[in-house]
Structure formats: structure tokens, C-alpha cells
Amino acid sequence: MRTFDYVRATSVTEAADALATRPGARCLGGGTNLVDLMKLGVERPATLVDVSRLPLDTIEELPDGSLRVGATVRNSDLAAHPAVRYRWPALSQALLAGASGQLRNAATTGGNLLQRTRCPYFQDVTKPCNKREPGSGCGARDGVHRDHAVLGHSAHCIATHPSDMAVALSALDARVELYGAQGARSVAAAEFHRLPGDRPEQDTVIGPGEIVTGVLLPAATAGVPSAYRKARDRASYAFALASVAAVVRVGDGVVTRAGIAFGAVAHRPWRARRAEEALIGAAPTEAAFEHAVDLELSAAQPLRDNAYKVPLARALAVDVLTRLTAAART
Amino acid sequence: MASVPTVLGAPAERREGLEKVTGTARYAAEQPRPGRLFARPVPAAIARGRVTGVETAAALAVPGVRAVLTHENAPRLVEPDDATLAVLQDARVPHRGWFVALVVADTAEAARAGAAAVRVAYDAEDHDVTLTAAHPASYVPEEVGGGYPARAEHGEPEEVFGSSAVRVDVAYRVPPLHNHPMEPHASTAHWDGERLTVHTSSQGSTVVRATLAQLFGLPEERITVVAEHVGGGFGSKGTPRPDVVLAVMATRHTGRPVTVALPRRMLPAVVGHRAPTLHRIRLGAAPDGSLTSVLHEVTTHTSRVKEFVEQAAMPARVMYAAPHSRTLHRVVPLDVPSPSWMRAPGEAPGMYALESAMDELAGELGIDPVELRVLNEPDREPDSGKPFSSRHLVECLREGARRFGWSRRDPRPGSHREGPLLVGSGVAAATYPVQVSPSTAEARALPDGGFLVRVNATDIGTGARTVLAQVAADALGAPLDRVRIEVGSSDLPSAPLAGGSSGTASWGWSVHEACTRLTERLAVHAGPLPGDGISAHADTTGTADTDSPWARHAFGAHFAEVAVDTVTGEVRVRRLLGVYAAGHILNARTARSQFVGAMTMGLGMALTEGSTMDAAFGDFTEADLAAYHVPAHADVPEIEAHWIDEHDPHLNPMGSKGIGEIGIVGTPAAIGNAVHHATGSRLRELPLTPDRVLTALREGRTRGR
């Protein structure tokens, strides 16, 4: 790890200024991924702008029924918040399915969104990786890629985004709030992460000098049945092989609202828009779910050793959708 | 003296327990000294070739960096017996991750930054790291791990197999596995004038001392090697690893105390791994279930640095009565890191394959898998023809079946469904050889009425201090709390390493003998003891290492119940039960912990642990504890370990067999067999991860249509 300067920001504007004006500056939240990557030599910041003590550590219920989550709220606190547990349960479940108790106590909402892929080639500075070192090649495409993407990958990168939380945020139509030199803006969580294309070094749409200030959970998905399910190699403390977050409402015997996102299958949480469209107006039957999910997954392009992810993602989605709508079928 | 009850077998509390739960137990890297430096190795970034240049200026310019050692300036070593220790001696790169430089600095942070700044130029050569059963470079070695012959054949196994009424001909694969003890390998070395002291994380410091003396051309009397507390080893610390050599090099080069604590990610390449094994098993049987022919052929890999052959066909020489048999090992030298011991080398992968094949045979025959094993119980050890000193496998199977509720099992695969879960149970046998090595020990009676026992045993978590004190108290006829014991330093009477489940037998034998002699001396001593007491010494050379006319092995039976999630392919173990026949159990408390711990590692081998050799880069992809999945709390259910009393007069004065490894041996097959019983699908490659299980379930459904 190379040496770096350290600045503790006391306000959002100060943090954004420091980030914009200091070359090679990076934000430090809980540090669970950034410090890990600095030790590996993957991240080499010249300055750390410590944002962990910014006054962004609150969860606020807004009058319109939405919920604003500050960027420095810790994952464990977010998962335990009653509004999240009972009105957006997919988010609480996704958070609790991730990492360990210790890591959830440290990791922040903003940092979770900005965490980097766990692709082993990205993590090893002695190997080629277009994400870490643009133009160096992709070691994973012809290498060991059982954990890699089956959707939306490119010739340049087949990495997946490792977050569980972000998958739930995507399905729940959350928005990510940003602040930078141009002022504040927000983007849909489903659009916050990018597909790799020919610029895999860019994980998200965040601009230079921008920081994540919070996440907004919309009233539209509050109280709508939602759930998160993940499959993994060990019973806890492991990244997903595939996961799904779904939010679905049934009225008058048909699906009236559907949000579905897959995790660990793409460079970003994969919002299943085609499946959602196919479900709106359909009866909530297992056959309808299978049909809709198959439509979505028909776009999958599995690699040599990760074809299992397609049926796994399918089974997870059908299972979660079926459970969420069980009451409506009886 | 007869009034003191025997303490052998009692559940005595760990003697070092207080230090461990309060955080005061010190491990090898936790040895601060004034001026201590920290050294970090630089691993090779190619799979095969030569170092053509090492640019160290940038590293030396990093604040706090004191030195960079390379093959050009590192101290010269006398050529070691173990070639993996010949670090920084030449430009050759035999595998990726081989150390090519060492950065020594004031702090660990500076050492890390310095290591990142070292620029190494290579002349890379084509490499081959891919093991296949038909690899053209495979050969039959002279001997395999443990010193056994690579091939053994009786009768006409091929012919008899071909004409057998019932046949199983199957291939299994066990992937590379990593020991990953919780304490990464570490060593701290310093000089006091002419005297070298090394704290190292090792399973045996007597061996480390001898090795360092040889490598650095020093008399053993000038070296002290301490391994007071060791954070696990599981074979990977059985003999010295490069960390201790580098620490001594660095302290010699700088004149300062130096700690080398290997980063977790470097371990897979330099401390050994369980080599992958490709198994072909053929079992021929008569319709009544009696085996006619057993063929177990194994192909594995070794490195270019040294030949190490996982002895995975060995258990087939021990287990079942079959008039015709072949056990054969082939090995392929590849440009891979050097494999080495990992808990139950040979038995663990070998019994996974053999006991899975036995389960398949039971299915073919329509015979209960417990009964199939019982009816193939041999009178004598099949390969050697020697009588068993004791063998209570059948009793283990029967007792395990009773405790597990085996008789309530519906034998039909896929017969038990709970919603999305398929539930099944499986059984497998286990075996592990009795091994013992000569050891020395000293026992001293002190004027205050206490006793001091000294032996360079190593407590890697087994409870060696505790059980040896029990052995001593028993032999002395003294209360346990009057016996003090010193272990973990090469300044103590020399002793073999904690490995091969032989530690307690080897050390205990010499402790028993020293204490017995001391008792005899005390019996004839008149008057008060002199100030420094009276002592007796024992050396079991010539007794412990004599060839036995008996075939000596521990046996066990494992039972597992699993639930397979048909949505995800995730397998969870619900129950795991082991019953062992391992001689006299010397401490019920620590023995149970060892059995349960090894079964947990077996659970990992079955379900979660596997490493992948990257064909393009020549290293293990699962390099850290996030990617290499050792079982976590949530994976591990209630685990029961039981034993049956076994009185075997042909072992050692305590009547004990080793217990540290047998727990892993049958567990993977029991779990795999349970998955087959649950699902009807037979998976023949470990670990049974969701991708494989889900694929098998889908293929099973397709076949069923």
C-alpha cells in the first residue's frame, strides 16, 4: 500500500471539494472494500477523504411515504430499521444475506453501492484486467469464470457486481442521490451501475468529484410484498452465485406491479424489465413466472463454466415470485 | 500411590486454555523485540522460467525499507533435503508464487509498500499445470507418501473384475485443497551474540532446528526453536516452510530481529496443498455381495521442485477382503506449487472414492451399505496378510447405525421430500494407520512434591500439554495438578512432530517411560530429595520404532443426513455422527474436539472446499478465505462423536491410537452418499457445490422423463 494523505470531511460540500480538487482522492466510508483493495495494491489513492462522519447517518421517513437513507448509515442499522424491515423487506433481507455481522456494522450504504467486483483477476495486480488496468486484457474470459457474468458482459469484461443490497435497491425502484460540483442530482438505482462495454473501469455513472449522499426508497414500493433470495457456496459469509430481488403486487387476480432484479449475473444488478412487462396483467401462476423469467434470461450468454447460473437465476426468481404471490392465489 | 485414581481418559481441561481465552497466548509473529524488522516476500508472477533481473532501487527508496534480498545477494544455504526451502538461491522460477525477493523494513506497512515496488524481469517459458488421467508425463513412482510402494497387486484383478457378476467401474475427482490453519505461517528470528533463537509456527520445532542447522551450517546447540502456541497446522506446518528460512536469512543479513508473517494469499503457493486426485475404482462382487476384485488407481500431480505423491489408494489395502486387488498410484510432474500433507493425506481422498464406490456397489446389489461393509470384513489386513492388532469397524458401524437411527431409513433414493428439500442419509467407513516415532523425555521429582515433565512436543491445538500431563500423572501415580509440563521448545528433550496422528503416542511413550523410571528411582531413594530433585530420562529409539507383526489401524464409521434444496442445489448437513475405535481415548474432552473438528473439515471437503488451478497463469484461483470456502458456523450442525472402548496391547504403553485425522476420512463419502440417497443423483467430483448439484438434479429430471 502506498502512502496517502488523509482528510476528514465535516460537510458534504467539503468532501466534494476535496474529492474534486485533490488528484487521486477517494472517499473512505466503512473501508471494508477500499482498505482491502489498497492492501492488494488495486486501489492506490493519493488522498483519502473520510466521509464516514458526515451528517449522513440518519434514516428519515418523508411525508410522502418514501424513506431517505443517508449514505453513511451502516448496513446493519439499515437492515434493522423497522420501516425497511416491514415496508421494503427485500432490502433488509438482501443486507442480512451479505457479508458478516462485523462487516455489516462497518459497511455504509454509499460504500456498498461503490464496492468493486470480486473477480480474482481484478484483485491480482500481476494479472491482466481491463477494469483495473484498461487495455491490459481480461484474464477471466478464458480463465476461471464460474462466478462471472452471463448477462450484459463484453469482450472487455465479464465481472459481476458483488452487492446484495444494490440488487434489492434496483428492484425496489430506489434512487441514488449524488452531490458534486454541479450540485445535487439523483439517478435510478437500476441505472446507477453500468454495463462494462468498452469502459469496464467505470463501474457506475457517478461523475468525477461526485459523492453518494443517500438513497431514496420510494413510496410506490412501500408495503408492496418483496423478498430477496440468494444461492451461495456456503451457508453464510459468501458472495452470491446468483440472487434475486422481487417486488410484486397482485390485484384482481393479475399482477399489477412487478420489479425483479438479479444479482451476481452481470456487471450491475440486472433489472429484468422484459420479465416485468410480460407479467403485468398476467395471472400470478408459476407458469407465467417461468415464461416471464425465460423471456428475460433468453438474453443470457453463458461462458464455458458458468452456464449453471441461468437455471439457478430462473429457479430463484420463480421461487421468490411464487412465494410472494401465494396469498393472492388462495 | 494406588489411591490416586487414573486420570487417563478423564476430560481434563486444557492447560493453556486461560491464556487462549484471555488473548495472552503468544504465537510466532507476536514476539516483539527492540529493533524488530518486518519482512515480506515477493512472489513470482510467472508459472515457469527464470528471473533475469530484480530492480530494487525503487523498493529501497521506500521510507522504512532496510534491505531487499534476492537470489543475487541472499545468504547461501547448504542444499536442503526439501527443495522447497532453497529460497532465493538461484534465478529459477519453478511455479507461480515461488518467492523471488524479500523486502525487509521497519514496519509491516513499509515492507508491503517496498514489496510492491520491487520490479522483477523474467524470461518466461511455456508451462503445463493441467492434470489429466491420460497425461503423457505420468509415471508410477517408486514410493508414495508415507514411504509405501506405489503399486500392490494380488491375484488377477482385471480378469476377475471382468468376470464378476456385479461390477462398479467409476471415476472420482477430488480437487486441490488448502490447509489454511487460522494462523498463517510466521517466524520471528533473532541473534543473541552467536546464538540464534527462532519462534516459528510449526508442528515440530526439533525438526525445524535440525533443518536450520543444516541449511545455515550452524551447530544445533546454538539454535533454539520455539513453537509455544501454534494456530493450527493440519499438515502444512509439519516440516519447515520458507517463512522460517527467510526470517533467519533476514536476521543474518540485517543483524536485527526479523518477523516473516506470510500473507494469507501467499499460502496456497508455498506451504503445500492437498494435490488433486483422479480416481478410477473398479469393484467386482458376487451376487451375495462378497467382493471378488478391488482396483483403485489414482493419478495425482506433483511439482517440479520435489516429488510428493498423495497416497490415496492406500486405504484399499486395508479395508476389505477381496482375493484379487490392485492399488496403483501415478503422478504427473507439473509447473504447479509443491503439494504436501493435509490432514489424513491419502486416506481422506482415497476413502472418499472407495467408500463412494462401495455405496454404488451396495445400490447395484440391493444390499444395505452397512451390511455390505460388514460382510466384506477381512480376517487379516488384505495387503500385508498381517493380523490386526485390533479392528472394530463392524462395532463402529453397528453402534453408529443404532445411534443414528439407520434402520428407519427408506433405502430408495429420492424417497424423502420436505417441500423443496430432498432429504437423505449416508454412511461411510473410515480408517487411519497407527504411526509412532521415537521420542525422548525427562521427568523430574521436585522437593516440593511436584513433578516436572519436559518434552519437545508441540501443541497445535490438540491439547498435547494436557494429555501428556495425564500420561505422566498416571505413570507417576500422582495427582494431575502436581504435574507441570513443558513443551514447545527445541531446548527440551527432542521429540518428533505433531503429525500423522502420531504425536501423543510418540511423546506419550517417552513420557510414560521417563515417569516409570522416575517412579522406580524414587522407590529406592531414601531421605529428602536434593534441591534440584531427581530426574529420569527416556529415549524410545529402538522400542517405539520396531516393526510390529501386527497391522495397526484406527477405524470408524460416519453417518450423515443432508437436505438438498431443489431450487438452488444447496446442500446442508443436518446431522453428522461418527463412531470410532481408536484404542484407549486418553482425554475425553479434547478427543471429542479433535474428532468433531476433523469431521467439520470433512464437511468442508464434501461441500464447500475446492481450489482451481488456473491453466493460463499457473496459480490457485481461490487464493484467500473469501474465495476458498472453509465451513462457517452456519454450515455446521450438531456433530456427534462417540467411541467404543478398545483394549489393544500391541500399540504403546497408553494403549492409544491416533485420533487427529480419522474424523475427516469417512465424512466426505458419508455426505456424498447422503446426497445420492436424497436426490438419486451420483456426483463424483467434489465439492458438491450448488452449480454441480443443480445441474445433476436437472439432468436427473430430464432422464426421468
Next chain:
Amino acid sequence: MGSHEDRDGDTAPRRYSDTTLRVNGKPHTLSVDHRRVLLDVLREDLDLWGAKKGCDHGQCGACTVLVDGRRLNSCLLLAVALDGCEVTTVEGLAGDGEELHPLQRAFLDRDAFQCGYCTPGQICSALGAITEAAAGHPSRVTDPAAPSGEPVRLDKGEIRERLSGNLCRCGAYPRIVEAVEDVIP
């Protein structure tokens, strides 16, 4: 928090800062290398070797300590960012005049360890988990309908899930779970 320039001169970035920590009740002000993590401060600077370095990347839990009462992986915490924090390590668990915390006693009684290297982290993590459950924090296996804010009862399944961030290669898990059960109020 104070800062000072390093020896590379005025234009070079600062590499050290003064940081004050309270560790096991005692205040310490240290000039820390920005790169130094809490784990190394505890071990190398404060001579508290109880927290262990098992992976140095938040993948094993052996370094777990309590920071302001919450369990965290000390290997991933830059010390410079902890200015003013209260840290409790395994060495600071026993109350005044006590030899052992009840959980330490339970680990001994249950033989809940073998090599001992993960043990301090297991104990600190368990104490953090017990506090979290008492505060009503759910885990992955908590009934989703459980009422908010009420303590979560720690059965074996809850303990296993909540302690899954602490690996034990010796396989003492069942005994650790029993030890934790022994001290649950």
C-alpha cells in the same frame, strides 16, 4: 486530531496523523502511519496481541474487536479514522477484579477452541452479537414477522448465523455455540 508534515518536505502529502483512542479504558495518543490499521496498532504499538491476524482482509474474523460497542474487523479499520473511538479487546473484557468474563469461562468449560487463534475474535464477536440481538437487530434467519425493537432470542440457528463471520479451522463451532448459549441472559 492533529497532523504534522512528514520528513519528505512541505509539499509532500502528510503520511502521519495524531490519533487518540481509548483502548480497554485507557487513553492513548499515537502518531499513526495513515496506512496502519487498528489491528496493527493494537498489536505492534499497544502490545495487545489478543486480536489476531488471520487474513488481514476481513475474511476470517480473527481480528474482531468492539469499537464503540460494535463488533468490527480491526484489520480493515484505518486507525487514523478512529480518532476518539473507544476500543475493547479480548484483554479488556473481564470486569475489575475478575479473572474472566463469563463468556471466557464458558469457552473454557465447553472446550470451545483448539489452537486458540480464532478464539479472541470469536469471543468479541459473540459479545457484539449478543448486544445486537438484545437491541432487536434481526439476522438472516430471524422470523421476518418478529416485532421490531424487541430482543431476538438467540437459538442455535441464530448464533450460528450471527457468528458466521468468525471462521474456525479447528472446527470448534458446535462447542462455541454451546458456550454462547451458556451466557445468554
